[in-house]
Amino acid sequence: MLTDANTLAIIWSVAVMGGLGLVSGGLLAFASRKFAVEVDPRVAEVTSALSGANCGACGYPGCAGAARAIVEGKAPANVCAAGGEATMRMIAKIMGVEAASVAQKIAKIQCRGDIGIAKLQYEYHGIDDCRAAYLLFNGAKACSYGCLALGTCAKACPFGAIEYEFHRVPYVRYDKCTGCGVCVDTCPRKLIDMYDATDEVFVLCKSHDKGPAVRKVCEVGCVACGVCERSCPYDAISVKDGLAVVDHAKCQKCGICVMKCPYNCIWGKPKETRAFITDKCNGCTICEKTCPVNAISGQPKQLHVVDPERCIACGICVGKCPRQAIEMHPHAQSSVAHAQAKPVPAESTLAGVK
């Protein structure tokens, strides 16, 4: 049987614990009614659309913080880079934003001057960080616009999309870059810009210096020679203030400027297609004349052939063919690498035809 003291202890402990719980619960219930703040219902919807991983890549404290910022209009609907396109669309739907306004972006580092290709003004032995190197006479690169090639952007990338080898300009991978833009601010030389993911041709140089000055410090810098401007069939590239600039609204991604640039400072995304001439060809030779890279050959009034090793898939011949006989077909990447390793001289192909 329970003694009096024991009974009393049980009663008191239950009473105290229960009482405290009751008081606390009552207080909170009262407070949640009394102090209720009207919150935009979209905040909860956006929060549930986000991943809930609280990774912090967006710069807000957790997914709830990001949701609040989105609803308040402080953050764009595509602020969650980790969630990708599906999350983006869901949020755009909740917020009533056009899905088109959340176009995928990619980062591009606009320099090609690996250490060795571009000259140095001194030898840097310090912390492996571009920002630290930048404090010392603006970095080791002799070119005041060049990439310091210490990989700070690669370390900052939360998605491992920037590949960096020691003392080489880092490379942004198209397939992994989510367009979060974290790397942009880490570059002390402001070499990284965000572009639409559909853009394919970039001038990989930011030097506004005069031609001779550029040549003195770098083998792959833009000297504003204007070859690209003259060769572009669409007026999409022009030299402004000592630097070639691509107008991405006009650019048709033909890749002619990439090939023509004598200093190799224009980069084009490798093409996966090649032109292919079908049986409809009647041998009018128009394509042969328009091809900017002499990749098409054939006798008049006979079926013409495209040399896939030389074709740059610019697509100009497709538009020029009066019989719509030219189509773009996928082409294996391996032979592209082969073509780069062993360039076929122009004479030999022509001789073969003769």
Added chain:
Amino acid sequence: MKLDFSTLMTIIIGAIFINNFVLSRFLGICPFVGVSRSLESSFGMGMAVIFVMTLTGFVTYFVNLILVITRVEYLQMMCFIIVIAALVQFVEMFLQKFNPTLYSALGIYLPLITTNCAVLAVALLNVKEGYNLIEAVLFSFFAAAGFALALVIMAGIRERLEITDVPRTMQGVPITFIIAAILSLAFMGFSGMKF
């Protein structure tokens, strides 16, 4: 209530330096490592901890009085947890309604420390040391200030660490633990102090 100036000074110095919550008592290590990445956020966390701990010290004094009267002191820990959790929730709601500026300043840190061991410890230590109301509130405030101090020092060091060449295997949390240990050693130096 008898107030002795030298006793109060002993409590204050002891709470901040000699028995620093993080570096000598090893309480609240989770926020210490988690929120010390930047000075700004560590300062926010420090302020939130000072706020909550002082409030806790004040309220748990009265809760303890109830426990002593009813002779169920062994329920201390459970009661304190309930009271602290409810209190922080209540204060959060209150601030959201009447002081949104302070609410957004404390931000996520307020709910984060609701059931932190440092906060519970301050309530339990107040009872163990037998402090009166003023001593308890003072001790709570300065223990929290000591916590904030450790956090801010740590954040300052970690901001410097960001641009140093840390060996690959040591990057991130491992180097932070080593720094914490060295910091702790430095604070152990205070432990010989007598008044």
